[in-house]
Amino acid sequence: MSVSALARETVQTPRFRWLPVLGWLGGAVLGGVLLFAAYGKALDPGAFAEQITAEGLALLFPARAWAVALIAVEVGLGLALVINLRHRPVLIAATALVLLFVFLTGRTYWRAAHGIAPPSASCGCFGNLVERSPAQAFWQDLLLLVPPLVLAWFARPRPKRLGVKLGATGMATGAAALFATLSPGLPLDDLATRLKPGARLSELCVGADEARVCLAGAVPEIAAGRHWVVLVDPDATDFPALVDRLNVHALARREPPASALADITPERQTELFWRYAPAFDLHETPAALLRPLYRALPRSFLVEEGRVVQTWRGLAPELDRPAPKPN
Amino acid sequence: MNRSRRPSLSNALHSAALLSWMFAAPFEATAQGVPADAVFRGFEPNGDFVLIVNGKESPKAEIFYSESARSYLILASELASPVLVNAPASTVETIDLMKVARQVDGTIDLLADATLSPSGKYQIREADIVFEVGGKTLQLKPRPYMLGSLTGAELLASSLSYQKTAKNYAPDAGILKRLKGQREKVRVLTFFGSWCPHCKRHLPLLLKVEQGLAGSNFAFEYYGLPRPFDGEPEAEKHKISGVPTAILFLGEKEIGRIPATQWSNPEVALDLQLNGPGRSNAR
Numbered sequence: 001m002s003v004s005a006l007a008r009e010t011v012q013t014p015r016f017r018w019l020p021v022l023g024w025l026g027g028a029v030l031g032g033v034l035l036f037a038a039y040g041k042a043l044d045p046g047a048f049a050e051q052i053t054a055e056g057l058a059l060l061f062p063a064r065a066w067a068v069a070l071i072a073v074e075v076g077l078g079l080a081l082v083i084n085l086r087h088r089p090v091l092i093a094a095t096a097l098v099l100l101f102v103f104l105t106g107r108t109y110w111r112a113a114h115g116i117a118p119p120s121a122s123c124g125c126f127g128n129l130v131e132r133s134p135a136q137a138f139w140q141d142l143l144l145l146v147p148p149l150v151l152a153w154f155a156r157p158r159p160k161r162l163g164v165k166l167g168a169t170g171m172a173t174g175a176a177a178l179f180a181t182l183s184p185g186l187p188l189d190d191l192a193t194r195l196k197p198g199a200r201l202s203e204l205c206v207g208a209d210e211a212r213v214c215l216a217g218a219v220p221e222i223a224a225g226r227h228w229v230v231l232v233d234p235d236a237t238d239f240p241a242l243v244d245r246l247n248v249h250a251l252a253r254r255e256p257p258a259s260a261l262a263d264i265t266p267e268r269q270t271e272l273f274w275r276y277a278p279a280f281d282l283h284e285t286p287a288a289l290l291r292p293l294y295r296a297l298p299r300s301f302l303v304e305e306g307r308v309v310q311t312w313r314g315l316a317p318e319l320d321r322p323a324p325k326p327n
Numbered sequence: 328m329n330r331s332r333r334p335s336l337s338n339a340l341h342s343a344a345l346l347s348w349m350f351a352a353p354f355e356a357t358a359q360g361v362p363a364d365a366v367f368r369g370f371e372p373n374g375d376f377v378l379i380v381n382g383k384e385s386p387k388a389e390i391f392y393s394e395s396a397r398s399y400l401i402l403a404s405e406l407a408s409p410v411l412v413n414a415p416a417s418t419v420e421t422i423d424l425m426k427v428a429r430q431v432d433g434t435i436d437l438l439a440d441a442t443l444s445p446s447g448k449y450q451i452r453e454a455d456i457v458f459e460v461g462g463k464t465l466q467l468k469p470r471p472y473m474l475g476s477l478t479g480a481e482l483l484a485s486s487l488s489y490q491k492t493a494k495n496y497a498p499d500a501g502i503l504k505r506l507k508g509q510r511e512k513v514r515v516l517t518f519f520g521s522w523c524p525h526c527k528r529h530l531p532l533l534l535k536v537e538q539g540l541a542g543s544n545f546a547f548e549y550y551g552l553p554r555p556f557d558g559e560p561e562a563e564k565h566k567i568s569g570v571p572t573a574i575l576f577l578g579e580k581e582i583g584r585i586p587a588t589q590w591s592n593p594e595v596a597l598d599l600q601l602n603g604p605g606r607s608n609a610r
Contacts, residue, residue, distance in 0.1 A: 207568075217569050220525055220588045266522040266554065270375075270454040270469055277397045277414035283524070 019155035024084050026151020030094065031081030033144050038074040042180040043192035044295045045071060055104055071180040073097070076173035085165045086156045094152070098145045102138070109138040133207065184295060189313055195293040195301060199308045206288045215293075216306055219261060219283045226304045228258040228319055231290060232282075233297040234272055242298060242315065243276045249319050250279035256302075258319055263287040367411075367437040369393055370400045372487025379466035380405045389487070390467075391435050399467065400427070400435060407461050411443060419446040419458040433491055473521040473551040479537045482530070482549055492531035498539050498594040506598060507543045513601065514576040516548045518567045520556070526571045529590035533573065536594045575600050 041048040048071070049063035058066055077097060080090045112134040183192075190196035194204055201223055205214035216223040228249075232242060249258050259281040264272070269282060293299070300316040302309045310316075370391035378388035378401055388403035399412040400422075408421045426441030449458040455468045473485060483489050517533060519526040530549075537547040552570060556562040565574060573585040575597070583600035585593065 213568060217587045220590070223588055224591075266524075267454040267469065271451060273397075274414060274417070274449070274451045274454075274456050277417075279394075279397060281524075 020157065022151055023086065023154040023156065026148040026154070027081035027084060027086050028148075030098070030145060030148035030152055031078040033148070034074045034078030034094075034097070035082070038071050038078060038176060041067070041074075042071045042176060043183055043188055045180045046184055046295055047291065050291075068177055068180045072173045072177035075176035076169050079172045080165070080169045081152060083165050083168065084157055085162075085169060086152055088156070091149075091153055091156070095149060098141075098149050101141050101145060105134070105138040105141045109134040187313065189295055189299065190311055192295055193293055195299070195308060195311055197308055197310055201303065201306045201308070204289070204293065206286070206292070213286060213289055215285070215289060218285055218289055219259070221281060221283065222259055222303055223306045226256040226302070228256055228316060229301050229303055230258060230260045230315065230319065231294050231297055231299045232260045232262050234262050234264060234268070236297065240276055243278050245315060245320055247277075247279045248322065254318075254321075257281075259283060261285040261290060263290050366396045367393065367398070367441070368434075369395065370398075370435040370437075372433055372491050373399065374486030374488040375470060376467045377470050378403055379468055381463055400437075401465075401467075402427075405463070406465075410446070410460055410465070411437075412449060412456065412458070412467065417448050419449055419460060420444055421446055421460060433487070433494075470521070472553055474553055475551060477549045477551060479534050479547050479549065483534055488527065489531045489534060492528070493535040493538070496532045496535045498532075498536050499592065502594045502598045503536070503539045505602070506540055506545065506594065509544045509601065511577055512544045512546065513582075514546045514548065515573050515597070516550065516565070516576065517571055517573040518550050518552055518562065518565065519571040520552050520554055522554045523570050525587060525590070529593070530571055532590065533571075533593040536597070539594070573597075 045064065045067045049058075049067040052058050052066050052070075053063045057063075061069075073093070074097065077090060077094045080086075081094060201216035201219075202214050204216075205212055207213055221227075222229055230242070230246065232239065236242075246258050246260065257280070260278070261283050262285065264282070264284050266284065269284060272278065272282060296313065298314055300312040300314070300319060302311075302316065370393045373390050373392035375392075376390055376399070378385045378390065380388075380403065385403045385405055388401060388405075391400040391402075392398070393400070397414045399414075401410040401412065408424050409427050411420045411422055412418075413420060420443035422437060422441055422443055426438040428436045428438055430436060446460045447458065449456040455466055457464065457466045459465070473482070483493060515533075517530070519530050521527075533547070537545070540547075550561055552559055552562055552567070556567065556570075561567075569587040571585075571587060571590060573593070573596075574581055575583045575585075585596040585600065589596040589599075
């Protein structure tokens with residue numbers, strides 16, 4: 001959109017001809033951030049729904065419904081701001097959304113600083129794609145969202161081509177809701193998570209400074225050599241069946257060996273041994289490290305010398321072979 | 328492996344046999360035939376659990392684990408016969424004492440003609456299991472965490488598993504010789520968690536290296552951390568983010584660390600820290 005076009009759309013005084021541009025720029029930056037954030041969340045609405053539940057926001061409706069609705073609203077507002085639809089209702093909604101995000105990240109930051117939340121807790125505002133500490137999340141949100149929001153309120157434009165813009169915004173909102181609903185079933189795990197071919201275990205990390213933990217350090221057993229690795233949920237109803245299949249692989253001594261990673265305590269690990277007798281290594285992995293690596297469990301990957309070679313949704317076909325027939 | 332009920336001998340006879348077996352010199356299983364069933368071989372000393380008999384800890388009980396069988400074998404003077412805790416079947420069985428063969432390397436095999444007498448299923452209570460054998464209530468309970476300052480000798484004495492892993496590890500002799508030539512005194516402070524599987528596998532390797540460096544200018548200290556160790560004063564003071572982590576000091580000055588990923592050959596990691604690129608060579 002050109003400066004002259006912006007000026008024509010805007011109620012202005014001759015002294016402040018740059019205000020419409022500044023206002024649109026603020027709106028566009030804020031809109032861009034909202035669209036990027038919505039993209040990350042739409043790829044993995046399940047993780048966003050978990051975050052909504054953890055924040056205590058899943059009121060009246062299921063968290064998944066809130067997640068889809070918020071993603072759709074974020075896309076609608078983001079697009080509206082980018083196309084300069086800076087009308088009062090849009091800006092009020094955008095302000096409410098920004099205040100909500102800043103409040104949530106600020107609360108998490110405060111909790112982490114006071115030892116109430118783990119230091120690696122993250123708002124999940126950008127889905128699994130961006131790794132942020134509570135402090136980073138708060139300050140980034142404050143700096144990325146608040147200044148452009150303030151600017152977006154300056155020199156709001158006259159209603160021009162309102163129907164077209166509203167139509168485009170409405171369609172984008174609907175498309176976002178549809179995509180967020182369908183995306184868990186789409187083969188987008190590599191796109192939506194940090195675990196993808198080429199990723200190094202030493203770069204899959206969480207936390208900052210001395211509290212930084214990387215997968216290579218948390219599970220050094222898989223950092224060298226060739227391994228099948230399965231991310232598992234021991235509380236899932238299909239976990240016993242999964243153990244049986246991994247046991248077949250382990251007991252047949254097939255190569256490479258298989259390991260499983262789960263967010264468990266040593267006590268739970270012992271309990272799982274007594275209950276299911278896994279013949280493979282079941283490693284304790286911190287939830288904060290594990291969560292950005294999957295959209296749904298189980299998820300498998302093949303790792304060679306600390307580098308992810310291939311990923312699979314569910315169990316890798318090589319791990320799902322029947323037991324060899326006795327001679 | 329023949330699994331059937333058989334009449335049991337008297338408890339007194341079994342206890343006497345067990346005691347005599349426990350204190351007897353190790354003998355080769357080959358003398359009594361190699362076990363046909365490879366699954367019930369290679370029970371290794373294990374320090375993960377303590378045995379509670381009728382509510383009282385049995386400190387001298389020996390507990391062995393077989394990875395291929397996913398089973399624990401318990402030998403204790405309080406028990407009339409060895410007990411096999413079979414995790415895949417969730418069952419407990421007793422074994423004729425004479426069918427249990429202790430190998431020279433400290434492992435145990437069950438002989439091919441061993442008969443397992445069922446004693447029922449175990450019950451899971453969180454991380455513990457409880458079962459009945461010969462009218463006694465037995466409990467396998469995870470060993471409490473080792474915490475605070477410990478010496479290498481104390482660590483070795485605390486776990487048969489540590490002893491066996493250390494015994495089987497052969498550090499690079501050339502590197503040990505080079506490290507022994509270290510002129511300045513080096514303090515190696517190792518933070519570990521007795522609950523951490525990676526520590527269980529690798530800490531004994533450093534214990535063996537410590538033995539190899541006896542009489543040198545190296546002083547080894549160990550510090551057991553709780554789980555989680557966030558907020559533990561020593562862990563915070565030394566900024567420990569993962570275990571095991573060894574910190575090397577020359578005097579009071581920290582000169583390097585061995586992080587959790589470099590424990591496959593601790594003597595190599597020590598040598599790298601002391602004599603690696605950019606480090607003053609004290610040899």
